[in-house]
Amino acid sequence: MVAVLRPPTIPITEIEQSAFCRTDDDLSARSLEDEFDAGVRWQKLPLGYMRMKPDELDDRIAKARARLGDRVVILGHHYQRDEVIKYADFRGDSYKLSQLAASQESAESIIFCGVHFMAETADILSSPDQKVILPNLTAGCSMSDMARIDDVLDCWDDLQDVLGDESVVVPITYMNSTAAIKAMCGRNGGIVCTSSNAAATFEWALARGEKILFLPDQHLGRNTALKFGIELDKMIVWNPFKPLGGNTEQQVRDAKMVLWKGHCSVHTRFTVEQIAQAREKFPDVHVVVHPECTMEAVQAADSNGSTEYIRALVSDAPAGSVIAVGTEISMVNRLAAENPDKKVFCLDSVVCPCSTMYRIHPAYLSWVLDGLNEGVVVNQISVEDEIAEQARIALDRMLAVA
């Protein structure tokens, strides 16, 4: 049995939500101590790391990384800051990174520059002797925190009570959920999905059951269900704070989709009004948004897809294209810099990074790399064996389907 290292859930406060928002695209690097001055409650590090200037950290990370060679692999999600993603051996969305985590057999350690559920998934998919490290243990995901396993199990029991054991509800959980929820799906004939493969997993689920319980992002669930022709009046939202999720028994029986009441605080900022403004300013603009955005924003956009889809759309667009993007700002800024022959901009003029992805400051990366060079593994993410086995069933179904 492996001990579970469960990080403290540090909710995003209003202060943190707005602390790193800018109106001038300037997300320049600062020392970790300076960032703590905004009033955030991240994992504390020895003072030397807290005070190190961005240049010193850059130099220190480069040297530590070189000393470790191929004993370590660094995976970086597209939403990471530039000062961190530059050290990633591989970049991707959560689907691509989960595949990569499963294929890095020679590395002793996998440093996951992303958020907690991604590191858990990497631990489940990597080999047992590999160590997965999350540089800052408080880097969670506010959407994932909206679905707690106890509430999900209560919901599952309620659905069985109303629909009877014979009725087939197939649970699908978005990658952005805890290992315990992925395990619940694994045990109950369900599957994991990402924004890259949500449609394929819906097809899989609808071939096996009459209804889908979709966790935890109601928007991805609704947007995908609409693509399958499921009408809005066949979808109910499950509020875990209300009896029967806030629904009547009849509504539960009539529903085809049960959507958990969760959302992404980054993607729900994008609005139909912002899209209209972009079109007014640039009549030829192509608007692309992430499917975690609201149904209204997705329907007003020209296209929608995962971060990998958005990245490919921008890089494949002809020179001179104007593209407005509705996703996390670190990624949009990077796409703009990498495509100087096109005009790429964020739909929202107030520039806010994902607060929890932003918690991976370079000081944390430096600290974990120095630890490995000294033979010390810090911030290892280990999923309990039984949970890992059951979650792996749901993840393997996803990898097979997609």
Ligand code: SF4
């Ligand atoms: S962008 Fe949204 S879903 Fe993704 S990690 Fe941040 S809060 Fe979670």
